Amino acid sequence: MIEISHLWKSFDGETDILKDINISIQKGEIVAILGSSGTGKSTLLRCLNYLTKPTDGIIRIGSHGIDAKKHSKKEIMELRSHSAMVFQNYNLFKNKTAIENIMEALITVKGKSKREAQEIGLRLLDKVGMLERKDFFPSKLSGGQQQRVGIARALALNPEVLLLDEPTSALDPELVGEVLNTIQKVAEDGATMILVTHEVMFARRIATRILFMAEGTIIADGTPKEILDNPEDERVKRFLDYNLK
Amino acid sequence: MFDLSYFFGVFPVIASKLQVTLLLTLTAAVFSIIIGVTIAVIAYYKIRILYPITRFYLSILRGTPLVAQLYFFYYGLARVSEIVLNMKPLTAVALVLSLNTGAFMSESIRGALLSVDSGQKEAAAMMGMSELQTIRRIVLPQAFRVSLPALFNDLINLLKATSLAFMLGVRDIMGQAKSEGAQSFRYFEIYLAVMIIYWLLVLGFSHLHKIMDRKCMEMY
Numbered sequence: 001m002i003e004i005s006h007l008w009k010s011f012d013g014e015t016d017i018l019k020d021i022n023i024s025i026q027k028g029e030i031v032a033i034l035g036s037s038g039t040g041k042s043t044l045l046r047c048l049n050y051l052t053k054p055t056d057g058i059i060r061i062g063s064h065g066i067d068a069k070k071h072s073k074k075e076i077m078e079l080r081s082h083s084a085m086v087f088q089n090y091n092l093f094k095n096k097t098a099i100e101n102i103m104e105a106l107i108t109v110k111g112k113s114k115r116e117a118q119e120i121g122l123r124l125l126d127k128v129g130m131l132e133r134k135d136f137f138p139s140k141l142s143g144g145q146q147q148r149v150g151i152a153r154a155l156a157l158n159p160e161v162l163l164l165d166e167p168t169s170a171l172d173p174e175l176v177g178e179v180l181n182t183i184q185k186v187a188e189d190g191a192t193m194i195l196v197t198h199e200v201m202f203a204r205r206i207a208t209r210i211l212f213m214a215e216g217t218i219i220a221d222g223t224p225k226e227i228l229d230n231p232e233d234e235r236v237k238r239f240l241d242y243n244l245k
Numbered sequence: 246m247f248d249l250s251y252f253f254g255v256f257p258v259i260a261s262k263l264q265v266t267l268l269l270t271l272t273a274a275v276f277s278i279i280i281g282v283t284i285a286v287i288a289y290y291k292i293r294i295l296y297p298i299t300r301f302y303l304s305i306l307r308g309t310p311l312v313a314q315l316y317f318f319y320y321g322l323a324r325v326s327e328i329v330l331n332m333k334p335l336t337a338v339a340l341v342l343s344l345n346t347g348a349f350m351s352e353s354i355r356g357a358l359l360s361v362d363s364g365q366k367e368a369a370a371m372m373g374m375s376e377l378q379t380i381r382r383i384v385l386p387q388a389f390r391v392s393l394p395a396l397f398n399d400l401i402n403l404l405k406a407t408s409l410a411f412m413l414g415v416r417d418i419m420g421q422a423k424s425e426g427a428q429s430f431r432y433f434e435i436y437l438a439v440m441i442i443y444w445l446l447v448l449g450f451s452h453l454h455k456i457m458d459r460k461c462m463e464m465y
Contacts, residue, residue: 085371091364095386105372137465
């Protein structure tokens with residue numbers, strides 16, 4: 001369902017952040033991308049909806065491929081319509097309440113009626129356990145609560161693939177659990193997900209596949225068992241030693 | 246000496262022109278906000294061709310005195326333009342004040358636009374919202390709140406600048422005061438009344454600002 005071929009990203013034309021990434025991901029897979037900081041994990045994820053424009057390569061989600069070398073604005077919009085993203089810093093609209101955050105794109109982008117959008121919003125807020133705070137502005141919510149709304153907002157778009165960019169990295173430790181539980185619930189519903197995270201144990205629990213990145217390339221690709229239980233690469237071993245201590 | 250009964254007599258006469266001053270202020274405020282937002286958005290996106298034009302406009306309007314702009318427009322352009330020649334002084338003042346205050350407001354709004362977190366735009370882009378939808382529904386409302394103090398500053402300056410309208414013959418608070426002075430020569434009482442009226446108006450605006458600020462705070 002997702003095809004990434006010969007994907008390159010360099011900033012200022014010199015430093016290569018991504019070097020010739022080639023992956024294909026099937027429907028229903030839950031892919032966790034692991035690796036140390038600065039190895040290109042988030043950049044790779046953000047290239048999938050062109051929030052970061054790759055320098056070269058083709059990304060295909062669904063039927064249409066988009067070429068980094070030549071593409072139109074319309075193609076970017078088309079690409080984005082297949083996915084939804086959950087951000088590290090939540091990025092909820094500060095001038096909208098929890099439910100309005102969810103309804104916004106349903107009305108302005110998907111063309112749904114206000115009532116329809118509201119129904120979807122209420123259902124999803126219930127799912128992430130935020131129904132009682134539906135009329136709260138983000139500034140009145142904790143980080144964990146904001147992120148749960150962020151997840152509901154992404155799900156409302158009914159994406160073919162859910163992209164999660166370090167969804168718990170900005171949270172206080174005691175709030176990580178509630179967000180991980182929500183993500184797990186979504187995973188159990190059979191969503192296709194790509195998750196960049198530092199939570200190795202969590203990745204092991206919910207992922208069906210792990211990609212391990214170092215220096216802009218994927219150095220290991222396999223099931224959690226293969227990658228985490230018997231790591232071959234020295235860099236994976238070191239990462240696990242450090243993160244599982 | 247200070248003539249109290251003259252003061253109380255002339256105060257309402259001058260204050261009766263309050264509506265001219267307020268009409269001028271509010272009309273110019275509406276148009277300058279429209280001009281300000283438009284120029285700020287052009288600067289925000291650095292829209293081709295339009296951006297250098299608006300920079301030039303800002304440079305002229307902010308780099309010359311308001312009185313010179315009023316005279317250049319009303320007396321200068323009247324020599325080359327029928328429209329200006331036939332224009333009522335009040336319209337001319339409203340126009341020049343709009344253009345002038347719009348230039349200042351655009352800078353206040355532009356700064357506020359830049360202060361909106363880029364993550365807000367990313368979230369909108371991720372969801373497939375167009376740039377126009379994003380700026381209108383997400384960025385501008387958030388920027389509006391940030392720019393509120395600066396905008397009220399511009400608004401108060403605008404209110405005070407309307408007092409130049411008398412120079413084109415408009416009979417506003419200042420114009421009325423001038424003509425009263427020409428008859429009675431009681432400048433102390435007259436201009437004390439003028440000072441008090443403007444001061445009360447500015448206090449009113451400041452109060453309005455406080456109320457709006459509190460409303461915003463309650464929201465988010």
